[in-house]
Amino acid sequence: MRWDDLFEDLGAQLELMERQELAAETAEHVRAERGRVRLTDRLVAGTEEPLRLRVRGCGWLEARLRDVGTDWLLLEQGGGQQPGQELIVPTAAVTAVEGLTRRADVGEAVGSRRFGLRHALRAVSRDRAVVRLHDVDGDHVTGTLDRVLADHCDLTRHADDEPRRPSATRGVLSVPYAALALVRRL
Template sequence: MRWQRLLEDLSAQQAALERADQAAEIAERTRAEHGQVSLSHRLAADLGQPLRLRVRGVGWVEGRLVGLGSDWLLLDGGVGAVAGREALCRQDALVAVEGLSGRADTDARTHRLGLRHALRALSRDRVRVRLHDIDGEHLEGTVDRVLADHLDLSRHADDEPRRESAVRGRTSVPYATLAMVLRL
């Protein structure tokens, strides 16, 4: 009888150790999977949702996430600096994001288009923009050309369309210094 209880006790201890090992393995695999989730995956899961972003050189902006590319995101402005406007933000310029659901879409077919493609659309549409840089400065004008690592911005009066006679100057802006492009 004592041998029976001893064997049962050893068997129970063995089962407890196996459960503990399995729980530890599951926890480790979960941590490893979480380690593969990027901010882009989380943003992709929240397309269409309102977010609050802290953008380097700009501060906090709020809006609904309406677009996502490989290195940018597009907000449809709610309040603050982007109220009623579209804001194109470089993901590298994000300091913090509030309002993420906690979900991740690792299979998302986010736009494979990079920042240059999004900027080309602004250039093609000839819209006035405000470029915010990571140091907190901004320039306004029309994007004339989108090049490999920078863009050319023609500065002109706010109340005039972009015409050669209205251009007061041109500024080349490296993408690495851009934080946000606000469509005016």
């Protein structure tokens, strides 16, 4: 009988070690998977959710996430019964996000995720919308995006309550994308 007890005890120890090894492997696998999750993946999972974002040069913004591009976010501030104000924020200007879901949509090709910042700015330029560009240093300028180039854009400056006309323009400002904090459609 003692041999049976010994073999039973050894079997239980072996089973315990196998369970511990499996638990350790599972934990390592989870850590490895989490290590592949990007901020963009979590943002895609949080589309249409209200977020609080800290944007370099602008401080904290409260807005609803509308879309996620490869290197930009489309946000809507305000809203309610009427459409809110649209903002394009380069992800490089985002320094913190509050309110993200714990989920992540890794590898999802949702919405405009495949388009870069230049594509988003080209759409604004085509609309001839009046915008306010905020830079990462906290300054801003108002006008119309006239040209969207490889690493910068040209903004024809004019008052936000005036259409872009030669008599109303105050010059053309070239802004590198690396200096952009947000683009607010007025």
